[in-house]
Amino acid sequence: MIKVRIPTPLRPMTGGKSEVEIAGKTVSEIIENLGSAHPGIKERVYDEQGEVRRFINIYVNEEDIRFLTGKDTPLKDGDEVSIIPAIAGGT
Amino acid sequence: MLAIPSSIIKDMIAHARELAPHECCGILSGSGGTIAEGYRITNILASLSEQDLKRFDGAKLSDLKRLSPEERSDIAFQMDAREMAMAQRDIRSKSLDLLGFYHSHTFSPARPSQTDITIAMEFESYRAKLNFPEPFHLIISLEHPNQPVVRAYRIQDSLATEVPIHSLP
Numbered sequence: 397m398i399k400v401r402i403p404t405p406l407r408p409m410t411g412g413k414s415e416v417e418i419a420g421k422t423v424s425e426i427i428e429n430l431g432s433a434h435p436g437i438k439e440r441v442y443d444e445q446g447e448v449r450r451f452i453n454i455y456v457n458e459e460d461i462r463f464l465t466g467k468d469t470p471l472k473d474g475d476e477v478s479i480i481p482a483i484a485g486g487t
Numbered sequence: 488m489l490a491i492p493s494s495i496i497k498d499m500i501a502h503a504r505e506l507a508p509h510e511c512c513g514i515l516s517g518s519g520g521t522i523a524e525g526y527r528i529t530n531i532l533a534s535l536s537e538q539d540l541k542r543f544d545g546a547k548l549s550d551l552k553r554l555s556p557e558e559r560s561d562i563a564f565q566m567d568a569r570e571m572a573m574a575q576r577d578i579r580s581k582s583l584d585l586l587g588f589y590h591s592h593t594f595s596p597a598r599p600s601q602t603d604i605t606i607a608m609e610f611e612s613y614r615a616k617l618n619f620p621e622p623f624h625l626i627i628s629l630e631h632p633n634q635p636v637v638r639a640y641r642i643q644d645s646l647a648t649e650v651p652i653h654s655l656p
Contacts, residue, residue: 482567483512485563
């Protein structure tokens with residue numbers, strides 16, 4: 397099982413949990429299985445083309461998946477996946 | 488105290504002026520309490536879908552929905568995640584730390600808004616797990632266009648505390 401960190405805006409879909417345990421051998425499988433376990437999350441992470449939305453970074457441990465092998469990045473037990481919206485703010 | 492080379496302060500102000508009335512944003516690298524380099528990051532707010540806007544809290548979300556996508560960038564910013572990741576990678580390759588975030592307030596003072604504080608606390612909730620040091624949050628105000636103001640803050644427990652800036656030659 398892989399520990400997945402859920403950002404604040406998506407926590408209503410995980411019953412308020414900031415971390416969930418999900419099975420999967422790649423980042424892509426984790427997002428699919430996360431979406432099955434917590435409906436609505438996948439659509440908030442992926443855009444209409446199935447790519448990670450432009451304001452979201454996904455990290456495996458401390459590395460952004462864009463510098464690994466993207467959604468195909470393989471995972472092993474003990475890895476942690478973090479879904480992190482990039483910094484925003486406003487007046 | 489936060490030490491910043493004057494060239495970086497000038498560039499943040501220039502960035503804010505170039506994008507006005509839209510908000511600009513960027514990140515700062517360095518070590519300890521000294522900034523070494525600035526990275527301009529694209530404010531992608533205008534390209535966010537209604538779905539994407541849900542990453543903002545309730546009050547800000549209502550304000551954003553009332554505006555056209557173009558106008559939304561006047562009152563908020565969203566950093567491009569890919570550019571941010573690339574900058575972070577460059578920072579790491581130079582053995583520096585991601586020390587701060589900056590953005591502009593085009594029409595208001597250089598003080599963190601409620602949205603700034605909420606999102607800073609969101610970052611705070613996962614920062615340590617990703618091994619980022621506590622960041623400084625800088626705001627460039629163009630409220631008085633001929634007298635831009637740059638201020639730095641630490642944001643902890645939903646409170647913003649100003650940190651004096653020391654401009655390095």
